[in-house]
Amino acid sequence: MTEDLMLAGCINNDSASQEALYTRFSPRMLGVCYRFAKSREDAEDMLQEGFIKVFTQIRQYRNEGVLEGWIRKIVVHTCINILKKHKKFSDCVDISYANGIQTSEGNIPSVVQAKQVVECIRTLPIGYRTVLNLYAIEGYSHREIADMLDIEESTSRSQYTRAKGILEDILVKKNIILDSKRGIDFAAATLK
Amino acid sequence: MPTNHHTNSLEELLKQQTDEFKMIPSENTWKAIHKRTHSSRKYPSFTAIAVFLTIVFSARPLSSRHNDKVRHISAIPTQKKVVLVHKA
Numbered sequence: 001m002t003e004d005l006m007l008a009g010c011i012n013n014d015s016a017s018q019e020a021l022y023t024r025f026s027p028r029m030l031g032v033c034y035r036f037a038k039s040r041e042d043a044e045d046m047l048q049e050g051f052i053k054v055f056t057q058i059r060q061y062r063n064e065g066v067l068e069g070w071i072r073k074i075v076v077h078t079c080i081n082i083l084k085k086h087k088k089f090s091d092c093v094d095i096s097y098a099n100g101i102q103t104s105e106g107n108i109p110s111v112v113q114a115k116q117v118v119e120c121i122r123t124l125p126i127g128y129r130t131v132l133n134l135y136a137i138e139g140y141s142h143r144e145i146a147d148m149l150d151i152e153e154s155t156s157r158s159q160y161t162r163a164k165g166i167l168e169d170i171l172v173k174k175n176i177i178l179d180s181k182r183g184i185d186f187a188a189a190t191l192k
Numbered sequence: 193m194p195t196n197h198h199t200n201s202l203e204e205l206l207k208q209q210t211d212e213f214k215m216i217p218s219e220n221t222w223k224a225i226h227k228r229t230h231s232s233r234k235y236p237s238f239t240a241i242a243v244f245l246t247i248v249f250s251a252r253p254l255s256s257r258h259n260d261k262v263r264h265i266s267a268i269p270t271q272k273k274v275v276l277v278h279k280a
Contacts, residue, residue: 015230047221
């Protein structure tokens, strides 16, 4: 089914078109939800809410930009709204992680398992993880993140810096990236 | 709208790897979405009838109770006024 046919069907609340759209985009969108969620079950709940919003708001899609991007934006906002009901992001700052961690550059191997990276992101505390997901992966600015999470822009910046530092440490420990500080080529063994 | 802020290799790695990450949702997720997007439109008359019957049946006992009360009040005999004449 072409994208235009699928869209036209979804506007008319046609089940087959909705299922086709869901089948095409749900695996990637569940991956997005999983990065934000506490568990797979929570991720599926987020996905469910997200797609219900997609189908109820499909008339608002104006063919400007990529359909996947439009769906993704709705899904991300749904994830944030669900998380906001359960968590105060401003309470998630842990200063102890911030000291002494610098982000290294130029030490990332080209081939890394996507699942490993996602699981490493999911080990971060919820506040750090959310800001990191929104800034580094979804591409939102700190101003936009501050508005979305009802926090200060400076809080978003500091949480991101800390999140990046912790994540880099985790990736080094898991042998996914190289530890440039200690000059040890961990990743070479892993990626053989 | 999201904009591109990726300035270093760690961010590039995250972006690339997470974009490739996919998971297959369970069948129940689609069933739940389908149910919620179609159930209310599938039987609109059924819902309307259910609401109507609920209103009718909840209003009927109230109405009969009111009638009983009116009947009960009308059945009470009016008391005759007794005039006491005090003879001095």
